[in-house]
Amino acid sequence: MGKLDLRLYLVADMQADHSHDALFHQVIAAVVGGVTVVQLRAKNLSGRPFYELALALKQRLDVLSVPLIINDRLDIAMAVDAAGVHVGQDDLPVPVIRRLWAPDKIVGVSTHSVAEAKTAVAQQADYLGAGAMFATSTKDNTTALALRDLTAIVAAAPIPVVAIGGINADNAAVVMTSGCAGVAVSSAVMGADDARAAALAIKRSLLV
Amino acid sequence: MGKLDLRLYLVADMQADHSHDALFHQVIAAVVGGVTVVQLRAKNLSGRPFYELALALKQRLDVLSVPLIINDRLDIAMAVDAAGVHVGQDDLPVPVIRRLWAPDKIVGVSTHSVAEAKTAVAQQADYLGAGAMFATSTKDNTTALALRDLTAIVAAAPIPVVAIGGINADNAAVVMTSGCAGVAVSSAVMGADDARAAALAIKRSLLV
Numbered sequence: 001m002g003k004l005d006l007r008l009y010l011v012a013d014m015q016a017d018h019s020h021d022a023l024f025h026q027v028i029a030a031v032v033g034g035v036t037v038v039q040l041r042a043k044n045l046s047g048r049p050f051y052e053l054a055l056a057l058k059q060r061l062d063v064l065s066v067p068l069i070i071n072d073r074l075d076i077a078m079a080v081d082a083a084g085v086h087v088g089q090d091d092l093p094v095p096v097i098r099r100l101w102a103p104d105k106i107v108g109v110s111t112h113s114v115a116e117a118k119t120a121v122a123q124q125a126d127y128l129g130a131g132a133m134f135a136t137s138t139k140d141n142t143t144a145l146a147l148r149d150l151t152a153i154v155a156a157a158p159i160p161v162v163a164i165g166g167i168n169a170d171n172a173a174v175v176m177t178s179g180c181a182g183v184a185v186s187s188a189v190m191g192a193d194d195a196r197a198a199a200l201a202i203k204r205s206l207l208v
Numbered sequence: 209m210g211k212l213d214l215r216l217y218l219v220a221d222m223q224a225d226h227s228h229d230a231l232f233h234q235v236i237a238a239v240v241g242g243v244t245v246v247q248l249r250a251k252n253l254s255g256r257p258f259y260e261l262a263l264a265l266k267q268r269l270d271v272l273s274v275p276l277i278i279n280d281r282l283d284i285a286m287a288v289d290a291a292g293v294h295v296g297q298d299d300l301p302v303p304v305i306r307r308l309w310a311p312d313k314i315v316g317v318s319t320h321s322v323a324e325a326k327t328a329v330a331q332q333a334d335y336l337g338a339g340a341m342f343a344t345s346t347k348d349n350t351t352a353l354a355l356r357d358l359t360a361i362v363a364a365a366p367i368p369v370v371a372i373g374g375i376n377a378d379n380a381a382v383v384m385t386s387g388c389a390g391v392a393v394s395s396a397v398m399g400a401d402d403a404r405a406a407a408l409a410i411k412r413s414l415l416v
Contacts, residue, residue, distance in 0.1 A: 046280075046296075046298040046299060047280060047281075047282075047295070047298065047299040047300040048297075048298050048299055048300060048301065049298070051300055051301070051304065072254075072255060073255075073281075073283065074255075074283035075281065075282035075283035075286070075300060075308070076300075078283070078308050079300060079304045079307075079308060087255070088254075089256075090254040090255065090256050090257070091254060091255040091256055092255040092256060092259055092283060092284075092287060093256065093259070096259065096287045099287075100283070100286050100287060
């Protein structure tokens with residue numbers, strides 16, 4: 001998958017009441033603040049608006065040389081020639097994605113245990129998401145993962161692991177002690193009045 | 209797209225409270241009763257359960273030489289090597305589908321007016337759905353299409369048109385006077401105690 005920089009991974013969650021421009025504004029500010037990769041998540045959008053949003057976001061991110069990962073919908077990821085797709089345990093299986101899409105495309109998998117991590121690794125995932133680390137408002141179907149569980153996943157996986165779920169500038173450094181490759185952030189940045197400053201604060205905390 | 213028989217087109221709508229076995233039972237009975245093509249629709253299923261359901265249904269339909277069309281999700285259609293995909297006005301655009309999938313695959317488009325029909329034809333759709341003809345419990349966002357509107361769509365489209373929406377054994381013959389290639393049925397068959405008999409009654413009414 002080349003040298004994907006997973007240190008500060010932004011999950012941009014498109015809600016029905018968001019405008020495209022508001023989303024682009026937050027994402028671009030976050031990239032200026034140090035976000036290294038962007039995932040677009042739009043569980044409530046139909047195929048056409050998701051496609052149009054993803055295409056417009058990718059055009060903006062291409063200029064900034066930041067890769068775009070599409071959540072769940074392989075067809076949307078293929079349609080906009082995204083850098084990759086990120087799937088959960090309830091989405092298309094990784095072997096199916098590998099069969100349908102180009103071999104150089106990134107496939108990330110959400111995991112919640114060492115067992116899920118080992119399965120994803122065996123299926124040739126490129127990186128793992130692991131969480132949720134802390135309570136989060138973005139997803140309501142998650143249970144918290146202890147730091148020792150994250151550390152066990154990192155130890156079991158020979159591929160990069162990105163910690164996710166309620167991560168912010170106050171807790172990111174502790175999460176990084178697991179040996180994970182980076183942290184995924186969502187509401188801490190997307191919901192910030194100043195997304196650039198919010199991303200920058202988290203990025204700096206990773207370097208401590 | 210070869211010689212697709214659209215005369216009696218079954219839309220199998222997978223609801224969250226259905227079992228796979230119940231769906232397979234109704235679909236297979238309907239095929240025995242004369243259904244010529246099956247579309248699987250599962251708006252509320254995530255990628256993996258939709259994929260698994262589609263794969264299992266396709267295995268059953270392959271034995272019966274009946275083509276399977278997947279509603280909306282191009283990635284699921286590609287993953288199970290379905291005969292085609294059916295998209296609405298809010299799903300992936302037809303040119304995007306044509307670019308991503310093999311040229312011999314069927315692409316159907318839901319239309320509600322002559323203008324939408326002409327656009328879909330220009331974009332190389334293989335067939336059109338047109339409706340809803342009558343009130344239906346399957347979809348709640350539809351307005352009824354008059355028979356003269358359907359006739360106008362059929363006249364404007366050089367590709368086959370399938371009428372859809374509340375069609376049953378009592379009204380199918382009237383709908384066919386539009387010159388459409390066939391009728392799509394859903395609850396009239398899927399909800400029947402005897403799906404074979406229900407499909408057979410509609411199929412016979414088409415021949416009158």
